[in-house]
Amino acid sequence: MKQLIDSLMGRKRVLIDETERAVWLYKGEVRGILGAGEHVLKNRDGSLRIERQPLARMMFASAYEQAVLDKLPADVATHLTVVRTAENEIAVIERDGIINTILGPDAKLIVWSDAGPWKASLVDIVDNVRVEPKLLQRLQKTDRMQFVTVVEVGEGKTALVSIDGRMTDRLEPGVYGYWNPGRKIGVKLVDLTRQSLDVTGQEMLTRDRVTLRINISAEYRVADPLLAVTSVKDFADALYRALQLAFRKTLGALTLDQILENKVTVDAGAADKVRADMALIGVEVSDIALKDVILPGEMREILNQVVAVQKEAEANVIRRREETNATRSLLNTAKVMAENPVMLRLKELEALESIAGKVERLTVLGGTEGLLNDLVRLRD
Incomplete structure (x- = not known):
């Protein structure tokens, strides 16, 4: 019965599920955004058109985007969250407290408000070139680093950071992040250890x-x-x-x-x-x-020969000096013996002892006194 009445009245009932939203058009003109529930819409001559979009996709992507923004400000405020960034801004967009998207400069993002809650934080990257440490940690955990250049400085090192060719910072050991849209970040690590x-x-x-x-x-x-x-x-x-x-x-x-x-x-x-x-x-x-x-090899051989000759000459000098000393010592000993018969006699006994030590058997004829007398005569 409802369908018959709707048909006679030139209208149509449209059911929108909780998991989706829709833009409806009549005779090619954008008329509104439909939330969850049943809607009764004009449909004379079959001119109604419905564009359904799943909330799971979160982003509002429609061929009629600009028309919706221009003609339906009330519906936009109710159903959509629009984030815009200026030339020198970055937007950190959070969904239910978790970083969802990083929006670069001169950009726009439209999301379904019912897919949120959403929170957008704008960062002026001219006044804030370096990423705040807490935000940097969150961006790293969620792998949203497309607009960040990370600089890691180890112990015993320092980093010199340049932006567009101009040196700006000297960094101590740690992890740092720099917003890089529209600029070139240069990093020079310098080891300070010996x-x-x-x-x-x-x-x-x-x-x-x-x-x-x-x-x-x-x-x-x-x-x-x-x-x-x-x-x-x-x-x-x-x-x-x-x-x-x-x-x-x-x-x-x-x-x-x-x-x-x-x-x-x-x-x-x-x-x-x-x-x-x-x-x-x-x-x-x-x-x-x-x-x-x-x-070089040839010079080493020549140098070795020179050294050998020098050492041989030194050895000859030492040898002659020792021989001279030995001769002088013998001469002194001879003088002492000539002047002292007792000393000479002691030397004779030492010689006899040395000879006896080398002879296996010694036969003495005429007694020891006769042997000593013969030795003395031999000396004379």
């Missing part, structure tokens, strides 16, 4: 035209990160080159013998130059050492 640098296999020519290869090591730390980053492209490479140039200049003015004999002094002279140059770019250099001086 580090070592090795310069190996550097060839150079001494004053006496001997080709050497040297190994150098240095320990350094960055004292002024901003100066170190802005003064040169790469401060570690600058230190590497400073070590090369300083040692080549210093060692190139010395002969091979001077380098090998006075390596500690050479280190000190070159190190002062390196420290002074690196201090100008914010790098503090502590220990510098000339670790190895490597000779």
Whole structure:
């Protein structure tokens, strides 16, 4: 009966479920937004049209969006939540207390109010370049990081942050976030701990035209990160080159013998130059050492021969000195014996004892006195 009456009256009953909402049009014109329940609408000549949208989708997406916003302000206020951002704004949109969407600058989002509750927080990214720590944690947990650049700084390091090429912040260890829409965020991590640098296999020519290869090591730390980053492209490479140039200049003015004999002094002279140059770019250099001086194969053989000859000459000198000392000692002993018969007799007994110790059997004829007398006659 209702359907017959509705048909005669030129109207139609439309049922909207709790899980959906609808926009209705009559003769091609937007007339309103329908909530849950039964609605009786004009339908003469079948001109009624219904556009249904599920609430589960949350967003209001319709070909008649602009017409709805322009012609139905009351329905929009009742059924829709509209969020707009300006040129320098970000909108953090929460649904029932949980971050649902991040809306970028110059953007608009329309959601069904009944799919909420909704809350939109606008952030001026000009005045607030850095993301608040609590908000950053929430964005990370919900994986809504499309408009955030994260900067992680470990222990013993610092980070220099630039925005559109201009240095703005120096960060201590921690986790930071920066709003990045419409801007370029640059990050330079600088290690502040003490580090070592090795310069190996550097060839150079001494004053006496001997080709050497040297190994150098240095320990350094960055004292002024901003100066170190802005003064040169790469401060570690600058230190590497400073070590090369300083040692080549210093060692190139010395002969091979001077380098090998006075390596500690050479280190000190070159190190002062390196420290002074690196201090100008914010790098503090502590220990510098000339670790190895490597000779080419032919030069090593020649040097080994020279050393061998020198050592042989030294050995000969020592040998002659000892022989001279031994001869002088024998001469002194002879003089003592010539002047002291008792001493001579003691020496004779020592000789007899030494001979007897080496003879397995000794036969004495004429008694011991006769043997001693024969020994004495032999001496005479």
